[in-house]
Amino acid sequence: MKKALITGITGQDGSYLAEFLLEKGYEVHGIKRRASSFNTQRVDHIYEDPHVDNARFKLHYGDLTDTSNLTRILQDIEPDEVYNLGAQSHVAVSFEAPEYTADVDATGTLRLLEAIRFLGLEKKTRFYQASTSELYGKVQEIPQRETTPFHPRSPYAVAKLYAYWITVNYREAYGLYACNGILFNHESPRRGETFVTRKITRGLANIALGLEPCLYMGNIDSLRDWGHAKDYVRMQWMMLQQDAPEDFVIATGVQYSVREFITWAASDLGITLEFKGTGVDETAVVKEIKGDLAPALKPGDVIVRIDPRYFRPAEVETLLGDPTKAKEKLGWVPEVTAREMCREMVEADHKAARRYALLKEHGLDLPVSLEG
Numbered sequence: 001m002k003k004a005l006i007t008g009i010t011g012q013d014g015s016y017l018a019e020f021l022l023e024k025g026y027e028v029h030g031i032k033r034r035a036s037s038f039n040t041q042r043v044d045h046i047y048e049d050p051h052v053d054n055a056r057f058k059l060h061y062g063d064l065t066d067t068s069n070l071t072r073i074l075q076d077i078e079p080d081e082v083y084n085l086g087a088q089s090h091v092a093v094s095f096e097a098p099e100y101t102a103d104v105d106a107t108g109t110l111r112l113l114e115a116i117r118f119l120g121l122e123k124k125t126r127f128y129q130a131s132t133s134e135l136y137g138k139v140q141e142i143p144q145r146e147t148t149p150f151h152p153r154s155p156y157a158v159a160k161l162y163a164y165w166i167t168v169n170y171r172e173a174y175g176l177y178a179c180n181g182i183l184f185n186h187e188s189p190r191r192g193e194t195f196v197t198r199k200i201t202r203g204l205a206n207i208a209l210g211l212e213p214c215l216y217m218g219n220i221d222s223l224r225d226w227g228h229a230k231d232y233v234r235m236q237w238m239m240l241q242q243d244a245p246e247d248f249v250i251a252t253g254v255q256y257s258v259r260e261f262i263t264w265a266a267s268d269l270g271i272t273l274e275f276k277g278t279g280v281d282e283t284a285v286v287k288e289i290k291g292d293l294a295p296a297l298k299p300g301d302v303i304v305r306i307d308p309r310y311f312r313p314a315e316v317e318t319l320l321g322d323p324t325k326a327k328e329k330l331g332w333v334p335e336v337t338a339r340e341m342c343r344e345m346v347e348a349d350h351k352a353a354r355r356y357a358l359l360k361e362h363g364l365d366l367p368v369s370l371e372g
């Protein structure tokens with residue numbers, strides 16, 4: 001039975017990848033951080049009681065900032081595959097916590113690679129690095145492919161640039177089977193609540209049911225190439241099953257604006273929006289409502305406003321990937337479009353909002369965070 005170790009198993013991708021590998025028959029080990037309250041919601045449904053014989057899903061306490069801890073876990077498991085998905089993954093937060101982001105995202109990757117080498121596992125263990133389209137930053141070529149030069153625009157992207165090159169370096173210097181997946185934005189109902197797509201689907205669902213008054217956004221002209229996380233974790237595994245390690249761009253090849261995503265999400269709630277004004281004074285106003293998904297709203301309500309605090313000190317305005325290499329060499333094609341994914345996310349968030357609304361109706365109020 002193959003063994004995999006996933007850092008970042010409690011995150012969006014980690015949870016889908018763990019499900020995927022369990023279905024493939026792997027023994028799946030994950031590193032989770034100690035937190036003051038439960039942080040395993042995304043993997044609770046696949047958790048197995050460690051007292052049960054032949055449990056194939058195992059969690060270990062650890063942190064990418066802790067070398068001895070990583071080394072010990074690798075020594076105990078001797079995994080066939082390591083998926084390094086753990087990261088301080090929020091671009092805006094990386095401007096607030098640049099040093100921590102570098103420690104986890106850049107040095108953390110080095111710690112893992114060096115532990116593999118130190119333990120003499122470089123001929124056994126294959127390594128996947130969660131690289132990112134943020135490396136392209138101020139884009140030099142449209143669309144972006146494996147050969148497009150990098151120009152990172154945030155402490156997050158600069159940290160990931162180090163992680164990208166140290167992965168290449170360990171492949172070239174020590175013959176490690178190590179690959180970078182240069183993944184463009186991918187989302188799902190499990191996406192963290194402060195990333196833009198989830199902020200929109202969750203925010204609008206809450207507003208539709210009267211749980212929040214308004215959604216405050218940053219740069220809604222930003223363009224992204226959005227795919228579905230389930231499609232993208234499949235590709236992470238495929239990259240480690242080749243004869244020789246290579247780096248791949250994973251994207252859909254289609255780009256939309258944040259504004260379009262807001263329009264879709266509203267439309268999935270039966271709301272037609274009209275954007276009015278410009279710049280920081282721009283708002284989105286309810287023009288028409290169909291169906292019964294948005295009982296708290298009426299035409300004329302302002303439900304989206306711009307708040308400059310969500311602007312970034314340096315923005316990545318446009319990203320569009322060219323996944324030709326992944327298609328030609330690995331036969332990978334994304335199955336879910338951004339439009340379909342938006343609908344799935346709205347449905348999940350509307351269901352959760354209905355649950356909150358019902359609890360509220362019965363006097364069991366729950367806090368609805370407006371942070372994003």
Ligand code: NDP
Binds near residue numbers: 008033
């Ligand atoms: P998430 O933010 O959902 O998950 C990040 C994971 O990393 C969580 O499990 C988190 O733990 C863990 N983590 C954070 N800090 C540490 C640390 N110090 N030590 C150990 N683990 C830590 O990210 P995604 O699932 O969306 O992304 C997975 C990876 O892919 C990340 O590296 C991200 O940068 C990268 N990426 C993501 C893309 C996307 O569009 N989703 C695109 C390209 C790259 P906890 O739950 O405790 O916070």
Ligand code: GDR
Binds near residue numbers: 134186
């Ligand atoms: P990104 O994702 O920065 O591309 O990084 P995010 O969803 O945070 O932002 C996408 C774009 O939307 C704009 N935006 C806003 N973003 C947030 N979070 N909140 C807002 O209110 C808002 N308004 C507009 C942003 O400015 C940006 O242009 C994600 C992460 O998953 C990274 O880890 C990953 O590497 C990249 O995708 C690829």
